[in-house]
Amino acid sequence: MTSDTPAGRRFRVFNRRRSAPSRARRRLGAAARMLAALALAGGVYTAFAPGAFAEDTRQLSASAQEGKALFDNSCITCHGRNAEGVEGRGPSLIGVGSASVEFQVGTGRMPMTRQEAQAEQKPPQFDKAQVKQMGQYIQELGGGPQIPSGDLTTSLEQDPKALAAGGELFRINCTSCHGFGGAGGALSSGKYAPSLHGATTEQIYAAMLTGPQNMPVFGDNELTPDQKREIITYVKMQLQDDKDPGGLFNLGRYGPVTEGLAIFVVGITILVFAALWIAGKS
Structure with missing residues (x-):
């Protein structure tokens, strides 16, 4: 303990003067550490998520650029710029892949003429090359499932089963x-x-x-x-x-037994009415 003497008072004043810079240094050190942590977090995010900054400068292939032009002319009204979707009109196409585009556009289901319970198949508005280009644009924009190349059936010579x-x-x-x-x-x-x-x-x-x-x-x-x-x-x-086993007038490939039974019932009914008509005339 310091006594309440002139010397003690001078000692306490000296200690206060020494402690003030120490607190300031601690505050500056905490601020520097916080800034360093923020800079480190930003650097880690930049390193592991470069796509967030490079999305606007995405380089498209020549085929995808042709598809983008077709998309902007025919699809952007419902699906929005960059295929991000428009609420109440059309969903986002990010991640649907080229397979979805080739099915929907290739079968004429898209573009839709109006919103209804189900998109009906119609004559397509684009040829196969244009459909491929639009699919390539959506594929490069957000990825997704693709139709594999090559034969999509199995050869029975290679696999009889x-x-x-x-x-x-x-x-x-x-x-x-x-x-x-x-x-x-x-x-x-x-x-x-x-x-x-x-x-x-x-x-x-x-x-x-x-x-x-x-x-x-x-x-x-x-x-x-x-x-x-x-x-x-x-x-x-x-x-x-394969030829339908039901013959020319079939009932949806149910087979000859079902169709034979239908013909028998119809035939018997006609014969009964014919017999009644003949009996009435005689």
């Missing part, structure tokens, strides 16, 4: 909506499953990848690419190319 395997997969995953004959059918709320009889291999593969309308998405973790090819092989060879 592919047709049977595709039929089993089709019956498990597709018949509840598209029917056993692939003719499609009505769903709830004014929607429907379209017929597969005129669908191309690319359209079927893209539909399984993207799940348009009420159709579920069959990602590669649910149906492998080989299984998708087996389903397409079954649809092409059994439902599209």
Whole structure:
């Protein structure tokens, strides 16, 4: 302890003068550490998220640039600039991939003429090359699923069991909506499953990848690419190319037994009425 003497008072004043700069230095040191931490956090964010600053300067390929021009002329009203979507008009296309564009635009479902329960298939407004360009633009803009190149069916010479395997997969995953004959059918709320009889291999593969309308998405973790090819092989060879066993006047590929029964019932009814008419005349 210091005594209450002139010497003690001088000692306390000296200590206060020494402590004041020490507190100032502590405050400056804390501020410097905070600024250093903020600078470090900013540097880490910049290093690991460069796309946030480079998005506006994204370099598109020549094909994507052509697709962007088509998009800006025909799609920007509903899907917005840079395909970010417009509320109440059209969803964002970021991440849908070229497969979705090739299905929707290639089948004429897009552009839509009006908002309704389901986009109907129409003659496409763009040719295949333009559809590819628009798909490439959306692909480079946000990524997403793509239709693989090459043959989308399975050769029966290489895999003789592919047709049977595709039929089993089709019956498990597709018949509840598209029917056993692939003719499609009505769903709830004014929607429907379209017929597969005129669908191309690319359209079927893209539909399984993207799940348009009420159709579920069959990602590669649910149906492998080989299984998708087996389903397409079954649809092409059994439902599209194979002759309908029901003959010329069929009932949706239900087979000759069902159609024979229908013909028998109709025929018997006609014969009964004919017999009654003849009896009445005689």
